[in-house]
Amino acid sequence: AMENGAVYRPTTEEDPGPARGARSGLAACCNLGRLRLPRRVLKGLQLLLSLLAFICEEVVSQCTLCGGLYFFEFVSSSAFLLCLLMLIVYCTPVYDRVDAGKVKSSDFYITLGIGCVFLLASIIFVSTHDQTSAEIAAIVFGFLASFMFLADFGIMAYEKRQESQKRKPEATVRAEALTEPLNA
Template identity: 40%
Template sequence: MASGTSSEPHFGEAQTPLADRPYQPTTEPAVRDPPGSSSKAYLRSINGLLKIAQVVTSFIAFICVEVVDRCRNCKALYFFEFVSCSVFLISFSLLIIFCFRLNKRFSAINWKLTDEINALLATLFLLIACIVLAVKNSGNSAEIAAVVFGFFALFLFLGSSFFVLLEWKQRAPWSSRSTSSSGPNHNYSRTRSDSHPEQPNQNV
């Protein structure tokens, strides 16, 4: 019969050419990211560039304080040294975490919130340390340079916190809910009114 001589394969016969390598289509990913692409993508982003600039400026401010040999008010100098060193170490650690995507492995920590808190605290403490050292410095060029780079780092942290808050505002859950709740209800009311037109009053 024609059905017996048909050349169309039955169910299951199309998979016979892959019998020698049955696990290849499922175990190997279709697309693989090239090595280092994620690191380059973060370093080229606005947050990555700001983070690099924060690390560099805070490190330069710390180095300028370290080369000071004499101080008129050493407490202000020591406070600035502590703040600049702490800001540099924390920002450098966050840069390494985001650059090598270690935040994906430790997803239990809200790294966006951590970065925002670090930016706000760094802005606050750098503002206090720079003002104190600017008022009570001994006129040394290294101290003046430390204050200048401290203010540079302060504005960079302020810009970083602004961009993080802007990103959170764009991804806010209430904004999507408000738009989705207003649209479907309006469409539903129109559909209901169209499908059930008002009936004339029978009592008249």
């Protein structure tokens, strides 16, 4: 006659502590692993630099030619919000509920669009600013953010090209196999 405890002791594991087991709270719904490290870093820099460009632009109290400032304001705030949206989609369970191909395609075109328009806004702002330190800081952050968006687009374009080159050999092998006679 064995005690009940003796039967279960060798195979039953203790209650895992907080360091082990399933993640809880915010950590459970945030997954940064869907983006490779270089893209994660670029997305973080895009977010930070576009926010800093927007903040520096908001500090500007007066302007002579305000069109460039207002366009830069719109672009920097939009870039920040769109980048934040893409990060939220990549890092939360939302990603599992939508088509991953559409997310990547949207990210591809949004990143390209933001990079080009942010670069244009920065160039326009350079030609219309009043040379205050806040404007110069905003412009520097604007150009840096533009380059981060364009670098991210470059990485995505490179990855897309690599994927399409991997698929091509498979398609040619299948085509050759279909043209061979069955009784050869």
